[in-house]
Amino acid sequence: MTQNQQMMNGSITTGQMGKLHIMFTLGSAALILPTMVTVIAKQDSWITMIMAVGLNFMFLYAPLELAKRFPGQSLVSYTQQILGRAAGMVYTVLYLFFFLVLTAAVFRNMGDFVGTSVLPETPRWFIHIAFMLIVMYGVALGIEVMGRSSEILFVWVFLVFGAVFALLTNKMQVSNLLPVLADGWIPTIKGLYPITGFPLAEYVYVMMLFSCVRSEDLGKLKRAMWMSSVVIGISGLSIALLLLLVLGADLTLRSPFAVYDMAKEIQIGEVLERVEITVAMIWISTVFTKAMICFYVLCLTTAQLLRFSTYRPLILPLAFIIVPLSLVIYRNTAHTNLFAFAIWPVFGCVLGLLMPMLLLAAAVFRKQGTPSGKGMKDTQQPEQERGGTSSEANSEQRVTAPEQRNGSERKESMSTVQVEKS
Template sequence: MSKFAGINNAEITSSQCAKLLFLFALGSAALILPTSVTSIAKQDGWLSMLLAGPFNYLILIVFLKLSDRFPNLSLAQYAERVLGVWAGKAFSLLYVLFFLLLSALVLRNISDFMSLSVLPLTPEWFIDGTFMIVVIYGVYLGIETIARTGEILFGWGLFVIVIVTVSLFNQFDFHNFEPFLYNGLEQPVKGLYTILGFPIGEFVFITMVFPLVREQDRKKLRKSLKLSAALITIVSVAITVFLVGVMGVDEASRSPFAVYDMAKNINIEEILVRVEILVAMVWVGTVFMKLALCVYVLTVLTAQILNLSTYRTLALPYAFIIVPLSFIVYRNVAHARVFAMGVWTVYSLFHGFLLPFLLLVIAVIRKKRDNGSGRFPETIPQGTDSVEKEKTTEQQADRPDKEPALT
């Protein structure tokens, strides 16, 4: 653990970074996306997931290229280096609005699921409020705490996925996949459109995490991200295959949370039943990870734009914006599906691919590189003796780049 972990600055490993990417992708998409893709591509929905596989990593290449040029800076910081201070701040403001909206959407996903499937009599405002308290606490503790939580959820998530798929083998019907490619590749390609915006276009959050990877671990980062992207594809294809094979296209397309409903079919000799609660627990955990990362990135972006010395003071005020906003982003689950399958892909890819790609092109043309540090000023823990405080003060005075950055 880094010396100032949980106070202001922190570090994570390349493995933790890759697991954060996996959990972010699994997040709200695991329960909602297969239903949307199946409604478009029908029995060939798994092909849409497979076609999306290369894009899981290809879109990260742009972020990695930017990270090579600015290894210790976040998106907001190197935007100012490339575009100039004011144009860079305006550029970063677009991402503040993007992650603010994304945070509200993710929070609304969890309240919709809980109110429709688990706690139908509980008010949505209570679900959102209590869930947000835990998220804000996680964001306040810092990225190391979030990453360590992710390591735990990563193992349990894979375990539950394996248990569910193995338990449903006896109900799998290959006839549900007929006729294969009835309309050629047209339907699977149409299904790919939704996946590109949700969650692939949202991977831009990782640009705020790359500078936090330990310097000695950065050589392993590309390999770790490749493995994570491959695992995202495998899990997505597996979930969609079992969804169609067990429930069929019609039932899978109608259910708002088809994966949760699929788990209700597990019944092994009246012993292994009601396994869907495990799916709910893992999904709630991955949604927590996605929302915590969104709010973390949102607060850090804002702190860097305003040149604040820490991001932590912004966590609670943003909670009072995100919770009310989650009630008005869309009217109901049906409206959310139309929004996700139409508008969101364009909006997400604009921020998640087009803008970073243009920034990379400008950086290459202008030959911009910067190896300077962009960390927040260190905060001295309580109880540190005066000698340690003087040493830290001297280190800050000698540091050439004092601009605030990641935690």
């Protein structure tokens, strides 16, 4: 287990990382994104979803390259190594702000959905606090538990989506897709704009989580992430196609939670109806995974920046900030649309694409890290020689110091026993 992994309370496999990534992307995006894309691209939104697959790779390129150059290190660690301590800390504070807003926005999306569609009589603050309690519990258990729970939920998510797909085949109308490219390619390309912010720019969270992938699995990380991008692309395309075929472009762009409204269409005789709550449960499970990852990354970034030995003492204090922030972050539906549609993609592209690319360029230019991605010791040795700029390195040195002392004491006692024997 690497130094970072000790702080993160465990390590995950590349398969678990890939599944976490899929759940993260499907969480909230599956329910809200199709509406946003359909507003711009209309009945051609499915073509936009195909084009978005390429963007998936683009947004993951810099984090994957940085993970290869700095194996076992997180964003907080290698930014200070590349940019120097002061600039690295400023860089990390920007990401801290990003993760804070992202976590609050995910909680707000979930609260809006549950408060509007499932529990309209329940106060919003109660929904947010109840959800936060579960997320806090998950985060306290650590990354390994999150990875395993995502593996369980992953199967159920795809089973339910498959069942919904099968049950709606009798409601599909191919004429809803026509005319194809009626206004040319421009609206289809414009439809990519909201996708860049939501969910693509949010992929930057992987810069914190790649460091908890088992070091022996790091070689397979790129392949796992590419595979998960393909699965995300196919899922997004399936959802967009299904919405257009069942509801049509007009109904899809009017519905705030189109997938949930589409599930209301399922009716087989009088035997099978009102199954939309199953979709809601599945959606809540994906949003739960996303909220858990966002909150975990927020806690971890704060802990590493402030040189904590563990992130756990920060769970409750940060929850105290997130809950009220999620309640005030959007004033109303119009403000939600303005921020999610127009502002978040710009903000997200700066922090999710531009800054990681610049960081990678700086690492290449300053010849930091190991381009071949060899063992962790190769990258951490120079750092310690320079006096240790990494926050985890310092904090973990503090953590491992008593163990090392115990080890040396044990060696001493062993040697005295051997002397006595001789």
